[in-house]
Amino acid sequence: MGWSLSTKEVFMVLSWAAFYTIHSVLASSKLKRFLEDKWGISKKTYRLFYSLISSITFLGIGIQILYLPPKLIFETIGISEKLGYFMATLGVILGIRSFKHISVGEFLGLNSTPSPRADLIQSGLYAWTRHPMYFALFLIFLGYLGVSGTMGALIHLVCLIIYLPVGIYFEEKKMANEFGDAYRLYQKNVPVFFPNPIKKGPKPF
Template identity: 55%
Template sequence: MDYMLLAGSWLVFYFLHSFLASSKLKRILKEKLASGYKWYRLFYSAISLVLFLGILIQSVLIQPQRIFEESNLLVYLGYMLATFGTILSVKSSKAWSLKKFLGINPDSEETEILIKSGLYGKIRHPLYAALLMIFMGYLLVAGTATALVHLACLLIYLPFGIYFEEKNLIEKFGDSYKTYQKEVPPLIPRWSR
C-alpha cells in the first residue's frame, strides 16, 4: 500500500508539473492575472518544491525493503551514475538563468532564446537525462523497492513530459525548434561523427 501511495504522489507531482507548465494555462493566467502573472513562475517552483519534499518525506517513512543484494560493484556503479547525473544537471543549468527558471527575478526582461549549444547541442533534454542517471544510481546504491518506484514513475512520465514540453517549445520557437528536433536527439546523444 505504501508503494501505491508513493506512485500516486509521483503521479500528482508529474501531472501538476506538466499542467502548470502548459502554454494554454499560462496564456489564460497571463490574461486573468495581468501584472500579477510575473509571480507565476515562483508559485510554480514553490508548488513543485513542496510536492517534491513531500515525496521525499513519504519515501523516508516507508520501511526499506531490499529487492536485490548489495554488492560493491552495484554501489560503485550507482554512485558513478548519480555523480554523472549531477554533473550533467549542473552543466546544463549553466546555459540558462537559474533566477528566471525559479521565478526569483520576475521583473527581468530577458528575452528567451533557443539554446542549441553545449550540452543542448548533443541532447535536447539534458535535465531529464540527468534525472534518469540520478534515479538509476539511487536504485543501484539503495537496492530498495522505494527506489524502484521512483525510477519506474520517472520512466513512465518521461515520454509524456517530453511531449508536453516540446509542444510548448514548438509554440514558443516555431520552425526553429522543429529543425532542432530533427538535428538533436531527446535523451541519448548520437555517437556518429
C-alpha cells in the same frame, strides 16, 4: 525480499503521480495564457507560484522517502553498486551543467524583470540531447537503484520513466511554439533523450 507493494509504497506511487500531473498541468502554455488573459497574472507571478507548488509537493515526497522502510529487491554488491555511484554522480554533474545557460532567479520566478527572449540553446549538453535535465534525473534515479537495490528506488525510477514521454511531449510543444523552425531543425539534429555521438548538434562544447 519481496516485490509486492506495501501501503506506504502505494502511497509513494500515488504521490509521484500527483506530482508529475501537477507539474504537467502547471507547465501548460494554455493554462498560463488563460490565467494571464482572464486574471491578469503575470509570467513572473505564475512562475513563482509554479515553483512554490512544485517545491511543496516535492518536499512532501522527500518526507515520505525518509519514512519509507527499505525493502531490498536485490543485493547491491560489486559492479551494480559501483555503476550506481558512477551514474548517480554523473547525473548530478550533468544536472548542474544543464543549468549553465539558465538564470536560476528567472527559472524560479524571483527576478523582478524577466530577461528578454533568449536564443535557442544548442551548445554544451544541449548539443547532445534536447533534454539534459531529464536525462540527468534518469541517471540519478537509475544510479540510486543500483546503489540501494530497494523497492522505493525502483518506484522512483519507474514513475520517472512513465512520466518522461509526457513531460518531453509538453516541453517539445512549448519550445516549438516559441522558437518555430529553429527548434524543428534542432529536433532533426539532436536526439530527444539519449545522447548519440553520430547525431550530435552543430555546436560542440
